[in-house]
Amino acid sequence: MVYKRFTRRDFLKTAGAITAMAATGSFPTNIFADGKRLAKFPEKTDMILLTSRPPQLETPLHYFKEMITPNDAVFVRWHLANIPTSVNVAQWRLKVGGNTEKQVELSMDDLKKLEKVSHTAVIQCSGNSRSFFDPRVPGGQWGNGAMGNVTWAGARLRDVLAMAGVKAGSVDVAFNGLDGPPLPSVPDFEKSLHIDQAMDDDIIIAYEMNGTYLPMLNGFPARLVVPGWYATYWVKSLSDITVRDKPFDGFWMKSAYRIPDNPCGCIPPGSAQKTSIPINRMTTRSLIVDPSEGSSIAANKPVEITGIAFSGGYGIRDVLISADGGNSWKEARLGPDKGRYSWKQFFFSWRPAKPGKYTLMSRATDNIGESQPLDSLWNPAGFMRNKIEKVEVVVK
Numbered sequence: 556m557v558y559k560r561f562t563r564r565d566f567l568k569t570a571g572a573i574t575a576m577a578a579t580g581s582f583p584t585n586i587f588a589d590g591k592r593l594a595k596f597p598e599k600t601d602m603i604l605l606t607s608r609p610p611q612l613e614t615p616l617h618y619f620k621e622m623i624t625p626n627d628a629v630f631v632r633w634h635l636a637n638i639p640t641s642v643n644v645a646q647w648r649l650k651v652g653g654n655t656e657k658q659v660e661l662s663m664d665d666l667k668k669l670e671k672v673s674h675t676a677v678i679q680c681s682g683n684s685r686s687f688f689d690p691r692v693p694g695g696q697w698g699n700g701a702m703g704n705v706t707w708a709g710a711r712l713r714d715v716l717a718m719a720g721v722k723a724g725s726v727d728v729a730f731n732g733l734d735g736p737p738l739p740s741v742p743d744f745e746k747s748l749h750i751d752q753a754m755d756d757d758i759i760i761a762y763e764m765n766g767t768y769l770p771m772l773n774g775f776p777a778r779l780v781v782p783g784w785y786a787t788y789w790v791k792s793l794s795d796i797t798v799r800d801k802p803f804d805g806f807w808m809k810s811a812y813r814i815p816d817n818p819c820g821c822i823p824p825g826s827a828q829k830t831s832i833p834i835n836r837m838t839t840r841s842l843i844v845d846p847s848e849g850s851s852i853a854a855n856k857p858v859e860i861t862g863i864a865f866s867g868g869y870g871i872r873d874v875l876i877s878a879d880g881g882n883s884w885k886e887a888r889l890g891p892d893k894g895r896y897s898w899k900q901f902f903f904s905w906r907p908a909k910p911g912k913y914t915l916m917s918r919a920t921d922n923i924g925e926s927q928p929l930d931s932l933w934n935p936a937g938f939m940r941n942k943i944e945k946v947e948v949v950v951k
Contacts, residue, residue, distance in 0.1 A: 609633035624703035656720030676896035685937035709761035742806035783868025821932035836867035841919035865898035866921035
């Protein structure tokens with residue numbers, strides 16, 4: 556069966572129109588209160604627009620009221636302008652080779668013959684919430700919407716590698732997708748995992764999101780899913796897997812997506828990074844989704860504070876809520892458990908006694924005791940933000 560999600564002409568027409576509107580100031584008037592513009596790309600709902608080519612689209616926060624983020628609302632992040640816009644699955648092949656017993660090319664039917672596994676897991680951009688860093692740092696100025704919670708299904712990476720036969724002495728596995736650099740001087744987007752991690756049972760090559768195919772902009776026809784780790788490793792529109800007998804030193808591992816080499820991944824604000832390591836596991840986070848920033852609430856009436864919390868694969872033990880700017884904390888009720896890689900919803904009943912301004916805060920702790928700092932941690936790339944966020948509301 557042939558799947559063509561949309562044509563290159565469809566995509567270029569959308570991206571070109573958005574670019575033109577930005578240049579002339581004639582953007583649609585449907586914008587959020589904070590002035591962020593919305594745009595609609597093929598297979599996507601109205602999303603917060605950061606850039607159109609390559610597309611960077613952020614999820615509006617109201618979608619996080621649900622346990623599972625719908626496919627058309629999952630954020631989009633590409634690094635290179637030449638992205639795939641249509642794939643004939645009958646012709647698509649996943650090439651696996653390098654330091655292996657043989658080179659194999661797998662069709663979608665071949666992948667689907669392997670044992671199908673599923674994980675509900677948070678996907679989160681390394682730079683999620685970068686716009687809140689102080690001092691400011693360069694890069695995509697994401698709010699809190701460069702993430703989502705999705706049920707992924709596909710074949711284990713380990714099982715795919717077994718089909719090629721990994722040779723002794725292998726140290727890394729590199730991954731490449733169908734996107735490409737616009738110029739020869741621009742490095743192709745390739746990532747790698749250490750061979751030991753690549754053999755982890757939970758890493759999959761996903762061909763389903765929430766029970767159906769992946770949207771083109773989220774990596775159709777298949778992408779790598781590395782639960783608990785930042786999405787820079789979740790290579791989209793996967794085309795090549797290469798087993799290596801030497802460490803992979805491509806630009807996107809050696810130079811980009813690196814954090815300070817210390818336990819917090821942070822340095823004093825505004826200072827220079829001396830030694831670094833590749834970014835890896837996600838930090839523990841929580842976010843109040845409702846009520847939203849600036850909401851008006853009636854005094855002496857019940858309000859349910861709701862939100863989400865997740866970690867880098869250890870599950871959430873508890874979430875504490877403060878309605879007085881951090882002076883006192885009480886435990887929230889947690890929602891259903893969809894597994895250690897999923898986020899958990901939390902709920903807290905609050906009845907503000909009198910009018911005034913209130914600062915709401917949430918603090919999550921995972922099952923190994925990792926939590927969130929009160930003060931912002933800083934690094935020059937704007938990665939891994941997990942500060943306790945504040946939501947200001949007015950009670951009338």
